[in-house]
Amino acid sequence: MxxxxxxxxxxxxxxxxxxxxxxxxxxxxxxxxxxxVLILFAMFGIALAIACINSAKLGFYIALATVITVRxxxxxxxxxVPVGAVLDLMIFSAAIGTMMKKSRKTAGAINYFRxxxxxxxxxxxxxxxxxxxxxxxxxxxxxxxxxRILLRYLLFAILTTIAxxxxxxxxxxxxxxxxxxxxxxxxxxxxxxxGLPSWEMALIMTTPEKLMTTMIGGHLRVxxxxxxxxxxxxxxxxxxxLLIILLTASNAVxxxxxKVLIVISLLLHLLALGYSGTRTGYVMIPGGxxxxxxxxxxxxxxxxxxxxxxxxxxxxxxxxxYGNATINRVRTAFVGTEDASLNVREINRHSVQPFMHSHxxxxxxxxxxxxxxxxxxxxxxxxxxxxSNLVRVVLECGWVMLIIVLAVYYLQLRYCLANYFxxxxxxxxxLAISTASMVFAFVIxxxxxxxxxxxEMAVFMNALTGVIVRSKYL
Numbered sequence: 001m002x003x004x005x006x007x008x009x010x011x012x013x014x015x016x017x018x019x020x021x022x023x024x025x026x027x028x029x030x031x032x033x034x035x036x037v038l039i040l041f042a043m044f045g046i047a048l049a050i051a052c053i054n055s056a057k058l059g060f061y062i063a064l065a066t067v068i069t070v071r072x073x074x075x076x077x078x079x080x081v082p083v084g085a086v087l088d089l090m091i092f093s094a095a096i097g098t099m100m101k102k103s104r105k106t107a108g109a110i111n112y113f114r115x116x117x118x119x120x121x122x123x124x125x126x127x128x129x130x131x132x133x134x135x136x137x138x139x140x141x142x143x144x145x146x147x148r149i150l151l152r153y154l155l156f157a158i159l160t161t162i163a164x165x166x167x168x169x170x171x172x173x174x175x176x177x178x179x180x181x182x183x184x185x186x187x188x189x190x191x192x193x194x195g196l197p198s199w200e201m202a203l204i205m206t207t208p209e210k211l212m213t214t215m216i217g218g219h220l221r222v223x224x225x226x227x228x229x230x231x232x233x234x235x236x237x238x239x240x241x242l243l244i245i246l247l248t249a250s251n252a253v254x255x256x257x258x259k260v261l262i263v264i265s266l267l268l269h270l271l272a273l274g275y276s277g278t279r280t281g282y283v284m285i286p287g288g289x290x291x292x293x294x295x296x297x298x299x300x301x302x303x304x305x306x307x308x309x310x311x312x313x314x315x316x317x318x319x320x321x322y323g324n325a326t327i328n329r330v331r332t333a334f335v336g337t338e339d340a341s342l343n344v345r346e347i348n349r350h351s352v353q354p355f356m357h358s359h360x361x362x363x364x365x366x367x368x369x370x371x372x373x374x375x376x377x378x379x380x381x382x383x384x385x386x387x388s389n390l391v392r393v394v395l396e397c398g399w400v401m402l403i404i405v406l407a408v409y410y411l412q413l414r415y416c417l418a419n420y421f422x423x424x425x426x427x428x429x430x431l432a433i434s435t436a437s438m439v440f441a442f443v444i445x446x447x448x449x450x451x452x453x454x455x456e457m458a459v460f461m462n463a464l465t466g467v468i469v470r471s472k473y474l
């Protein structure tokens with residue numbers, strides 16, 4: 001009897017929680033709907049934490065799915081969820097579960113303190129710790145939150161290497177991601193074709209700021225299941241690169257039926273990207289594919305794909321289509337030489353170059369933009385809009401940190417390309433070059449906007465970091 005209980009203790013705990021939740025939630029909701037919703041999320045949070053402790057792989061996929069879909073449920077219930085705290089709970093629970101298991105030291109284990117990519121990530125974390133002592137940023141009130149976020153993403157990269165131990169695991173990760181992203185892309189298209197549901201419109205209309213960021217030229221930007229149109233467009237662009245590269249595979253690797261599904265998914269992603277109005281995303285696709293083209297130019301399928309994409313891109317940019325707001329928005333990303341916002345950004349960046357040159361360790365954490373105005377008022381950088389992840393890094397932490405960040409990107413690309421030329425299987429080579437192209441596209445996005453600080457993008461890119469390191473050992 002006791003052995004049976006020990007064998008199924010996780011299932012019994014989950015069943016007990018659900019048994020309590022079924023009568024409790026309706027009772028509490030009858031008096032206060034918000035209280036009922038919070039208790040519902042708490043019950044599911046505890047259940048998910050127990051599941052994550054029991055299985056690092058399950059915790060990894062739950063965290064990945066949560067960060068992409070939780071905003072959708074937020075809008076349904078009109079109740080803000082502390083997504084960061086939920087994500088931390090799952091990641092830390094999976095990490096604790098892994099440390100508790102005796103089987104954690106198995107074949108394929110990675111020595112993270114000797115792995116160059118993780119070593120430089122640890123160096124980056126340590127440098128941020130030193131930045132907390134920067135005298136130019138005296139307010140330390142939010143440093144705990146900042147370092148919790150840093151630790152979250154670092155642990156998620158490590159968790160990825162634990163959850164994905166074999167090539168089959170990595171294959172499933174990409175399939176899972178494509179499926180999850182396709183659902184989000186479809187919902188974004190639904191928002192554009194049939195209009196936003198009343199409960200989403202109500203949320204957008206709550207504050208003028210939300211309406212301003214969602215509306216461009218009288219047209220609402222879609223955000224699918226994600227937090228805002230900007231991160232939604234970036235994620236659609238990243239996945240589009242992966243899908244395009246997979247279409248160049250031979251029929252022996254990906255058969256015709258699966259390619260038809262990939263084409264359908266790609267069309268949904270490209271449409272969702274267009275509807276999001278994220279111009280950076282439009283530039284990311286040709287930028288990422290350029291690296292793929294340079295590495296695989298000797299392949300017939302690559303040349304055919306490049307010819308088709310050039311023709312399609314030329315038709316969109318120069319074709320006789322003038323009444324479509326989405327196409328006009330895409331064109332401004334490539335031929336908008338008189339874009340006022342871009343000119344303002346360039347002027348702003350030139351104005352702070354003397355500060356960059358004279359402050360190798362930057363002005364301190366939380367000193368730029370709205371955070372600087374809120375936490376360090378009176379600082380020379382307070383209120384300055386960086387409009388770029390790289391600009392924010394060099395202003396807050398100096399060009400020393402910028403070198404470290406660029407070294408991380410360099411090692412990621414180096415690992416991917418080394419894996420590509422080392423692998424002999426076509427599927428493995430395609431995934432290696434796809435990862436390199438996605439990382440390169442992400443680097444492009446960090447120049448144009450603050451993509452590194454967006455939760456969905458940060459989670460996915462740290463998952464790719466784990467995939468890159470794990471692939472080195474396969």
